[in-house]
Amino acid sequence: MTDYNVAIMGATGAVGQVLLEILAERDFPVGELRLLASARSAGRAIPFNGSSIQVQELGEDSFAGVDIVLASAGGSLSKQFNPHAVAAGAVVVDNTSAYRMDPDVPLVVPEINPEDLAAHNGIIANPNCSTIIMDVAVWPLYQRRQVKRIVVSTYQAVSGAGARAMQELEAQTQQVLAGQEAEPAEFPHPIAFNLFSHDSAVGPEGYCEEELKMVRETRKMFHDDALQISATTIRVPVLRAHSEAINVEFAEPFPAAEAEAILAQAEGVRIVNDPAQNYFPMPIEASGCDEVLVGRIRQDISRPEGTGLDLWVSGDQLRKGAALNAVQIAEELIARKLL
């Protein structure tokens, strides 16, 4: 079996750390592993698969001999360094938002549109975390009946804002329990025992960037510009799994029992749906899982004609929402001989 030289851009961040875990867990055929980060982290030793790897400073010359770059250092660094990686012959799986809507860059969730990988020009984009978690649950249903419209509300963990945001939630909660004032730093508002509208920029239509990502990226992956989506994205005091209440309107009736049977067979989905025990997806249980947990699968009572379904899902933001999906893309590139 061939081994591949892998570089991780942003190796010391929250997603970078989970990328390392997942490469090891899945026995990814890693030859050399190059850990790239800012000058500040260079020289730090990071354990991987029983050995220890020194972090190197990210530079234009970091990519010689690299086959696959997993880029998770932020959009502006991707814009700056990905062209050098591609010029050096590597394929970049980019976990930032920099290239997602670029028509020359495939945007891929392997359970949804792996065939789009074939058109890559050296860069493949990994979708937004909230988008991935919604779409893994909606896609199996979409394949059976035309989806006309989705109304989704998110309950997003702080991990989406990075490792420091996770520390902020814990430290600030400790402060508030001690009777002290919350002092936001990573977030614009207190997060301890609070929640707020996602703090990405709000556009002229009143939707924030996070919400528009869910709309645009879903349309791109489903190859369906007619798909209508309204999203409300909310940050909640949860560490690392996003939950979402998803209302889906179909062009024809879709019985809930059929939907549950389809989802039970669907790749990347685990059904957690026990109404008698009031046991449904929860972020603390989704954390560490590869699958998106799906429950509360029910016929939307506000559409008596049977054309609506409601779902409640939780998925690990750092795994399927980011690092796992990126590694799955790399695996799919190998399987399809697209490297």
Next chain:
Amino acid sequence: MTDYNVAIMGATGAVGQVLLEILAERDFPVGELRLLASARSAGRAIPFNGSSIQVQELGEDSFAGVDIVLASAGGSLSKQFNPHAVAAGAVVVDNTSAYRMDPDVPLVVPEINPEDLAAHNGIIANPNCSTIIMDVAVWPLYQRRQVKRIVVSTYQAVSGAGARAMQELEAQTQQVLAGQEAEPAEFPHPIAFNLFSHDSAVGPEGYCEEELKMVRETRKMFHDDALQISATTIRVPVLRAHSEAINVEFAEPFPAAEAEAILAQAEGVRIVNDPAQNYFPMPIEASGCDEVLVGRIRQDISRPEGTGLDLWVSGDQLRKGAALNAVQIAEELIARKLL
């Protein structure tokens, strides 16, 4: 000005305590104040308006001379004792779910349907907290254009499950931060850094009781059985204000700017809507407020014909969601000479 003898059933609970605060704050014309609770709490002294009142054990003979009962001791105690209160000549404002759907009992939010009070037979029901907070924001819009359908997702504070649930959130969060296992008692699942589907019983259609309350109670107050609503109710690790993402479909186009102007004038509503600063309703700011905070008022982009609006609201569960609405009902009964 006439004074009224007031009894509080459940005086030592989370809502009971806020009832006392609100009666004092609003200078409610209280003559005698009788604090009723279980035998366990009897004898306890509770401060009110500079004096101290001893809690009495709730009994069938507790209501002699009482004009108004504010009942917040749970549905089964209301069923048991309200008839005795009514027989003694009192009017009961009932904050439990026991009477809400009784066709002989008005269900009232004073900003919405105060005229329904006239038909009372001794008992008036206070709606569910999630219902009140949604309907205060939706009603002003409903009056201008026919509402066809609502899709709502809630982010519900633990106060709705009582004072012990509030203590559980704080104590359990402390435990989890100290590296200990969460030990749920009031809730079926851990609430620290977690969230879960509201733990009321799930019916055959897959909706839990809390969700069906939002449907049925809204229809009753709006006098509109054709109004379609799908709700997903979620408990979040927040202390005492509920938030809700509300998607409303109208029979005709409804411009967002017009909706914001209407809501800015609406009783019981405070607009918190500053997209440039990413500043919108938050539960920590709704806590202690009488108004429901409303923001993210935007045209639903998934309905290009302009017939959809999205709102994001937060309201104090203990105040407008319970105690304040009950006291406002009592004030309205006095103003309308219905006592």
